[in-house]
Amino acid sequence: KQKIILDVDTGVDDAMAIAYAVAAPNADLIGVVNSYGNVLVNQAAKNSLEILDMLGATDVPVFEGQPHSLESNTFEVMEVSEHIHGKNGIGNVELPASSRQVQEQSGVDFMIEAAHKYGKNLTIIPTGPLTNLALALRKDPEIADLIGNVTLMGGALTVPGNVTDAAEANINQDATAANEVFRSKLHDTMVGLDVTLRTLLTKNETKKWRDLGTVAGEKFADIVDYYIDIYAELYPALGGCSLHDPLAVGVACDPSFVQTLDIDLLVHTDEHNYGRTTGDKDHLDDPHPTASAAIQVDEKRYLKTFMEYLNYLFANN
Numbered sequence: 001k002q003k004i005i006l007d008v009d010t011g012v013d014d015a016m017a018i019a020y021a022v023a024a025p026n027a028d029l030i031g032v033v034n035s036y037g038n039v040l041v042n043q044a045a046k047n048s049l050e051i052l053d054m055l056g057a058t059d060v061p062v063f064e065g066q067p068h069s070l071e072s073n074t075f076e077v078m079e080v081s082e083h084i085h086g087k088n089g090i091g092n093v094e095l096p097a098s099s100r101q102v103q104e105q106s107g108v109d110f111m112i113e114a115a116h117k118y119g120k121n122l123t124i125i126p127t128g129p130l131t132n133l134a135l136a137l138r139k140d141p142e143i144a145d146l147i148g149n150v151t152l153m154g155g156a157l158t159v160p161g162n163v164t165d166a167a168e169a170n171i172n173q174d175a176t177a178a179n180e181v182f183r184s185k186l187h188d189t190m191v192g193l194d195v196t197l198r199t200l201l202t203k204n205e206t207k208k209w210r211d212l213g214t215v216a217g218e219k220f221a222d223i224v225d226y227y228i229d230i231y232a233e234l235y236p237a238l239g240g241c242s243l244h245d246p247l248a249v250g251v252a253c254d255p256s257f258v259q260t261l262d263i264d265l266l267v268h269t270d271e272h273n274y275g276r277t278t279g280d281k282d283h284l285d286d287p288h289p290t291a292s293a294a295i296q297v298d299e300k301r302y303l304k305t306f307m308e309y310l311n312y313l314f315a316n317n
């Protein structure tokens with residue numbers, strides 16, 4: 001089984017990403033690192049702990065990472081995130097309290113340690129800003145050669161951003177960090193808006209969770225229905241909510257869900273283009289690009305797998 005670490009800013013779709021990672025039979029979730037973004041880092045960690053516990057994954061350790069981007073020292077949550085994910089990040093739904101604590105070790109050190117321990121068998125899946133991973137690289141550049149793959153939710157190559165025309169939310173939080181990750185020797189697979197905006201969930205699916213009559217089924221239906229309602233308001237043409245973060249986990253576990261383009265990526269950090277992900281023009285001829293971007297998705301097959309995994313998990317919790 002491949003070892004996976006999630007790096008989340010839990011968030012409604014991050015919560016679904018955690019559920020997918022817990023349920024996926026070919027993945028061994030060895031830790032959940034938290035960052036800021038949809039909510040502040042301590043709230044993200046609280047949400048992650050409660051979600052894991054509710055799903056019976058009480059042995060998965062939870063870590064806090066950096067509280068803000070590399071180049072700022074302010075702690076803030078974008079108004080738009082609060083609007084999309086609710087004040088507490090999970091649709092203002094209250095979950096049973098966890099009796100566990102966040103680990104003392106920092107999430108950054110945990111990732112470095114895991115890279116040395118598991119090497120190519122380790123996949124890191126960031127579904128929030130890339131600050132923690134960039135810091136891990138600064139602290140121990142060797143890990144770029146060790147880690148098997150980084151499969152991240154973020155960026156937009158063939159479509160506009162969702163925060164500005166240039167930038168997708170996770171990259172926009174810390175474009176410097178994202179660029180350092182892309183420009184490193186790490187092998188990255190970018191699962192961006194190109195594919196996540198085409199992978200949708202509706203209330204037909206959340207109703208199936210609710211009908212299970214379990215705590216997890218009901219709570220997840222409440223959390224995700226909140227998000228579906230907001231998506232209906234903001235993006236009426238889509239007809240559902242995007243499965244951004246759980247798609248990244250799906251691709252990490254089964255890369256055949258998407259078609260990818262091998263390309264050396266970079267992230268713009270100038271004011272006008274802040275957060276834009278493009279091909280690095282100085283490296284477009286590299287014979288071995290270290291990054292690839294998902295540009296097509298088999299959303300039907302993905303959704304089927306997603307529902308199989310989550311139904312099973314929720315039915316038993």
Ligand code: BDR
Pocket residue numbers: 011012013014038081127128153162168169170244245
């Ligand atoms: C990404 O931004 C966050 O709000 C979501 O959780 C997801 O990771 C989508 O742009």
Ligand code: CA
Pocket residue numbers: 008009010011013014037038127128245
């Ligand atoms: Ca997220």
